[in-house]
Amino acid sequence: MALPKLSIQNVSRQFGELTALAPTDLTVDDGEFICVVGPSGCGKSTLFNLISGVLAPDSGKIMIDGQDITGRSGHVGYMLQKDLLLPWMTVIDNIVLGAVLTGGATRDQRAAAVALAKRYGIGEFINHYPSALSGGMRQRVALMRTLAMQHEVMLLDEPFGALDSQTRLSMQQWLLTVWAEQKRTVIFITHDTDEAILLADRVVVMTPRPGRVREIIKVDIPRPRPLSCLTSPEFINIKRQILDLVYTHTDTQESLLNVLHS
Numbered sequence: 001m002a003l004p005k006l007s008i009q010n011v012s013r014q015f016g017e018l019t020a021l022a023p024t025d026l027t028v029d030d031g032e033f034i035c036v037v038g039p040s041g042c043g044k045s046t047l048f049n050l051i052s053g054v055l056a057p058d059s060g061k062i063m064i065d066g067q068d069i070t071g072r073s074g075h076v077g078y079m080l081q082k083d084l085l086l087p088w089m090t091v092i093d094n095i096v097l098g099a100v101l102t103g104g105a106t107r108d109q110r111a112a113a114v115a116l117a118k119r120y121g122i123g124e125f126i127n128h129y130p131s132a133l134s135g136g137m138r139q140r141v142a143l144m145r146t147l148a149m150q151h152e153v154m155l156l157d158e159p160f161g162a163l164d165s166q167t168r169l170s171m172q173q174w175l176l177t178v179w180a181e182q183k184r185t186v187i188f189i190t191h192d193t194d195e196a197i198l199l200a201d202r203v204v205v206m207t208p209r210p211g212r213v214r215e216i217i218k219v220d221i222p223r224p225r226p227l228s229c230l231t232s233p234e235f236i237n238i239k240r241q242i243l244d245l246v247y248t249h250t251d252t253q254e255s256l257l258n259v260l261h262s
């Protein structure tokens, strides 16, 4: 059987007294698109910081292709909601920034970045500065930068969270095109249930803090997924399951019962 692309085994993290992530397991296959949803503060970004090696876990192991990368950075691409484009650099220089910081972009790397920009709708902006771009365009550039790092696993932390709903819908379709062609393994954090279902092969639902994986919902809606699938019965059915999991939690129910009986 093929090794999973990413394997998270019993990974946890405390900040002082606070358990930000309870022991968590997750296995992701090569080329999968996973969305992670869960209440604010349940440890989603902490999980990303652990996978990317920005933080070391207190327990557990993180493997990519069977290789232990626990606490080690440089093995995954990581994109945040805030695009972090450098304002004094052009679009193309921002895309190759990873290479620039690790010794300089080669001619081939720049040519590959130009090809990516042209392929994915920002070709005419490569010599512009970020300040001249709309929010959606800036996020495209930030994603191109993450792609240009050539990591097979990409972590996207609410990349469309700050965009208006119309731009967000077009960015979701755009991202699905990029993912289908580039064949990367994507883990994507979102607070938007529709976004999670539209994008994901599986949706990981986390519990409130201290977060851990509560349930994993498979999204069997065929691809490509046009916007019209947002109102299909199967979509609504999955949405109902996820909302039930996110908004009803035994601890919350127990504390409500305690209040009622006190």
Ligand SMILES: Nc1ncnc2c1ncn2[C@@H]1O[C@H](COP(=O)(O)OP(=O)(O)OP(=O)(O)O)[C@@H](O)[C@H]1O
Pocket: 015, 018, 019, 020, 038, 039, 040, 041, 042, 043, 044, 045, 046, 047, 209
């Ligand atoms: N560096 C840190 N030091 C102390 N506490 C932290 C640190 N990073 C995160 N936390 C705490 O850990 C918990 C989980 O935070 P995290 O950012 O991972 O949650 P999240 O699910 O990503 O939240 P949101 O959906 O609001 O972005 C929160 O209570 C947060 O305040």
